[in-house]
Amino acid sequence: MPLVIVAIGIVALLILIMGFKLNTFVSLIIVSFGVALALGIPLENVVKTIETGLGGTLGHLALVFGLGAMLGKLITDSGGAQRIAMTLVKKFGEKNIQWAVVAASFIIGIALFFEVGLVLLIPIVFAIARQLKVSILYLGIPMAAALSVTHGFLPPHPGPTVIAGEYGANIGEVLLYGFIIAIPTVILAGPVFTKIAKKLVPDSFNKTGDIASLGKQKEFNLDETPGFGISVFTAMLPVILMSVATIIKLLQETLELKDHTIFHVISFIGDASTSMLISLLVAIYTMGLARNIPIKNVMDSCVSAITQIGMMLLIIGGGGAFKQVLIDGGVGNYVADLFNGSSLSPIILAWSIAAILRISLGSATVAALTTVGLVNPLLGHTDANLALVVLATGAGSVIASHVNDAGFWMFKEYFGLTMKETFSTWTLLETIISVAGLGFILLLSLFV
Template sequence: MTRLSVEMLAADTVEPITSAGHAQLGIAVLLGIAVIVLLITKFKLHAFLSLTIGSLALGAFAGAPLDKVITSFTAGLGSTVAGVGVLIALGAILGKMLADSGGADQIVDTLLAKATPRSMPWTMVLIASVIGLPLFFEVGIVLLIPVVLMVAKRGNYSLMRIGIPALAGLSVMHGLVPPHPGPLVAIDAVGANLGVTLALGVLIAIPTVIIAGPLFSKYAARWVDVPAPDRMIPQRASEELEKRPGFGATLATILLPVVLMLAKALVDIVVDDPDNVVQRTFDVIGNPLIALLAAVIVGIFTLLRPAGFGKDRLSGLVEKGLAPIAGILLIVGAGGGFKQTLIDSGVGRMILEISEDWSIPALLLAWLIAVAIRLATGSATVATVSAAGLVAPLAADMSTTHAALLVLAIGAGSLFFSHVNDAGFWLVKEYFGLNVGQTIKTWSVMETIISVVAGALVLLLS
């Protein structure tokens, strides 16, 4: 089961695990989040333990039976690790291969030689946007992180000056531009035109990513001035390599998953027949797991062989590549567990019921509903699916353009203020070596800027 289908099922949970009213549920959410933040910041407890305790506290405050809370938490942890964990592991192996073969150095040296300090943030946002077009956010992160960290380290750049533009490029593509699953689900629910939504999505994405990426990164770098964490930079082998793979071969290896996933998305759009042999073939080779696994296998021949690696060294390389990510997997998984506890408690349903009485313009309503569900559940995809289902009837009398803008309003709202109930929040925190406060000042604020700017542009175009 894909991560998308897991989250869609989560969004459609039939019966909440608690019968708490809206007031009690709202208070339980706030207290659950407060417990997590307090344990991490005040008592310095590991994020995995804090998220686990916070999930149990949330269930207790909401009056849910403890056995059902435990089931929700473990189901969310399991589905998140199943969907994201293997991708993080494969990304870590690929990153180690890039580092030990000298391929990452080749990419970084080329970037540093071609780009000036002034143009580097713009270069990073362009690379991230291209790579992020067909990829899930988490896949994009694991592909880009080694390059981002090495550019920051070797070029002596502020990590935020380089990292924020890359994150902005990935996030904007994830929320606004088909063929990402979120926008595709909303297009289907609303009955919007794919081509028009894609065109308007790109039109809105360009100014949004400029403001939230290179421009905001100037301020983020002042607020949070941290170096690239050494533990997350794939370490080179101790000996100097006599030769290393070429720039073209390295770039082709990194872009292979992008090409495979983009091909799958295009075939899905053009063929649109689940029984078609071509579509079923591309559904397999364009699956994120297969696409990243293919890059790892190809990398053996394009990266390791040219650098003089024998097969005897491959096992040790994989082992060293996986070692640094054990903690990240547990934290991201626990973030998914907390999110699932929120959803199963009926928080998403509560937001939908409250929003039925709101009397405001359709596009603004769609954005606000998506914002509320995103804040409550931490999932951009659940926010998109739920909001699209609620506002779909409003699209019946809309023009083609306005139906497309309705989809984009939902997508913009679904990105608002990522915080401790979002697995992506913990992914960014751990990879960049930040504390909770620093992650909020940079990543969370960046996501909010994307949401507000894109929402404002949607309203402007309407």
């Protein structure tokens, strides 16, 4: 019965969002109340469960999410992102233009949320395509692949960050293993898949696209933007800090070094929240004050970034509330009992549940959070690497984006594609990322 109740709850969520066009956050809270009552959670505990889920999820995410949004906005508003893209295009040359777009999107994608990265990079891709007289989709697919992979696998993005927190995984390990998986996955879903897509839907590569809805784009004179080196350093700083802390921690454990204050300091600096705060302070200087931009203008960019992510934060909190209802309602334990004694890997189970929920719900973050509620009780009975379970959940949550996902419509409209062409490019691209990601995670699990 618990799984039937969850299934009914998911169907109700779909009806509220797609049928009644209700806001996703409001729909999640309504369904959370309904499922909580149906699962038999005592009336006096229902509100407490929802508040615990919402607060617990946002508690360790809001700081990273908010600081990350500000960091990305400063890099964008200063012209740093455009400098990164245009410099890489020049360095790689016309022949290797796809690899330049992949590298630029990967670096910029680490600092920006998926939708923001898409809106920022699409005009740049269109400009490069016009200049070099190549198809916009020829560059658009590698760009979308790199953005989607960073969104699904790499902290400080909300998905992997919140899943790591819920599973109790080391976020530095998630980042390190995420990089190992992300690079081959981007190559497969980007430049390699572009060749396949060209054979599947050749006409789509002749489309001119339409970015009028993005409004007037901010034009930068490259001479007035921050330097390439400092732009890349600023965008990558949180990743550098978290990675260094993780590597030192792994070395300490491997070499069995005694505990020392220096290790605690490094661990503190490498924490996701601390790393993001340090990176933001550096960005305020490198992207603003060092270029004689008044502090008021720099702070205006930060305020603008926060206003843009308010609803996204609430939706993630709503997903956390639904997750907590599943845990407190005993659904997670029910699933754990079902698979007790099973030889099925938690990695495959997490990926499968996240994939089913993603196809049903559309939202990658909500799918991932709901998966946590179902899989978490299982992890106490296994010796699975938690960082890999986080990545498997992330991989499952990006599969087969279709009509219930905003990314599907953004890609379709900007590149001027038909429904069939969007399914054959965007939906297939997301599925390749998900399946290839799982394959590389399973391969990595043999060694870590």
